[in-house]
Amino acid sequence: MTLTDYISPPLFANGHIQSIFPNVFRKVNGVRYERERIQTPDDDFLDLDWSCNGHPNLAVVCHGLEGNSHRAYVKGMVKALNSGGWDALAWNYRSCSGEPNRSMRFYHNGATDDLDWVVRHVAGKNRYRRIALVGFSLGGNLTLLYLGKDDPDPRVSRAVVFSVPCDLKAGAEKIAKPANTIYMKRFLKLLHEKIKAKAELFPGKIDDYGYSSIKDFKGFDDRYTAPIHGFRDAYDYWEKCSSKPHLTNIRIPCLIVNALNDPFLPESCYPIKEVEQNPKLHLMMPRSGGHVGFIRFNRENLYWSEALAVSYLNGKI
Structure with a gap:
């Protein structure tokens, strides 16, 4: 419907x-x-x-x-x-x-x-x-x-x-477009606070050095999400965690x-x-x-x- x-x-x-x-x-x-x-x-x-x-x-x-x-x-x-x-x-x-x-x-x-x-x-x-x-x-x-x-x-x-x-891949690419800069910057700022808190808890294992160079979800997921959670890189994370391929199984x-x-x-x-x-x-x-x-x-x-x-x-x- x-x-x-x-x-x-x-x-x-x-x-x-x-x-x-x-x-x-x-x-x-x-x-x-x-x-x-x-x-x-x-x-x-x-x-x-x-x-x-x-x-x-x-x-x-x-x-x-x-x-x-x-x-x-x-x-x-x-x-x-x-x-x-x-x-x-x-x-x-x-x-x-x-x-x-x-x-x-x-x-x-x-x-x-x-x-x-x-x-x-x-x-x-x-x-x-x-x-x-x-x-x-x-x-x-x-x-x-x-x-x-x-x-x-x-x-x-x-x-x-x-x-x-x-x-997830297409969604990450869409929000990285110039028209969505306001959202991307806000998400990265909020996520930065999470990373800084993690760095205090796990010194030497995670840090925010050079965080300002991250401009989109690919940069964030390549550096943090993927390695922390066992994915090869951002593309691997997006592919394995997108729900679309599994909708027919619901x-x-x-x-x-x-x-x-x-x-x-x-x-x-x-x-x-x-x-x-x-x-x-x-x-x-x-x-x-x-x-x-x-x-x-x-x-x-x-x-x-x-x-x-x-x-x-x-x-x-």
């Missing part, structure tokens, strides 16, 4: 505006988290932020690159889920909860082992009839890769993902929502052929929406993406 029913507010049709405005100006009130720290098999930790109202179903929310559970798009989704009959768990990737993790590794597009550990942890509580996954950007790719490549927990019954760079209902004016996504990140080959997949390609945008102005401060996710998870569309 392909639907295109998002209509942007007046003066907000531009993809860059739709991407930047919520990140800078949106405030989401009324979300209160209870934090749980769990230990990982490699003696590290993950911080999970719960927002529970005693619902029988749970949605696990996966944030984007350099995000966390307190980003407006995460809190907006959590609030909508709570109102729509779902408890929500917004988990923070390694070093994204405000405290550096203990191991050399951190998070990346292919860290499905961490997602699996979170899912099995919450499933083991036996509190929920259904578990669903919601992912944004990097978190969307992570979700799809987990569902298509790994052996997901059978209690995961449905998923919805937004603004997904399912072809066996639960899954909705992919990628706006056509998303400034981060090249043509290859709209997986029309893969969706046509897998009846479990549904693709929506709204003409606008930006990257993790989908702005709507209303009394409830409910964005289109949030209303859509709740409707899909509840089987209403």
Whole structure:
């Protein structure tokens, strides 16, 4: 199924505006988290932020690159889920909860082992009839890769993902273009803080010498992501961690929502052929929406993406 029913507010049709405005100006009130720290098999930790109202179903929310559970798009989704009959768990990737993790590794597009550990942890509580996954950007790719490549927990019954760079190489090349310089610089600046924290924890094993020479994700992934996590180079990392080749293997209902004016996504990140080959997949390609945008102005401060996710998870569309 392909639907295109998002209509942007007046003066907000531009993809860059739709991407930047919520990140800078949106405030989401009324979300209160209870934090749980769990230990990982490699003696590290993950911080999970719960927002529970005693619902029988749970949605696990996966944030984007350099995000966390307190980003407006995460809190907006959590609030909508709570109102729509779902408890929500917004988990923070390694070093994204405000405290550096203990191991050399951190998070990346292919860290499905961490997602699996979170899912099995919450499933083991036996509190929920259904578990669903919601992912944004990097978190969307992570979700799809987990569902298509790994052996997901059978209690995961449905998923919805937004603004997904399912072809990582093409996505990295798109965001490296001059038109996206503002985003690239911001991501590299935020990632630099992660590297500096790692350098303090692991002197002699990692450093930020000459970091200013890194201008794009290829430079960052060649120097840090790939060697730290066992990949040959950036190209090897992108190839092995792109979810697109694994979409036809997904066996639960899954909705992919990628706006056509998303400034981060090249043509290859709209997986029309893969969706046509897998009846479990549904693709929506709204003409606008930006990257993790989908702005709507209303009394409830409910964005289109949030209303859509709740409707899909509840089987209403």
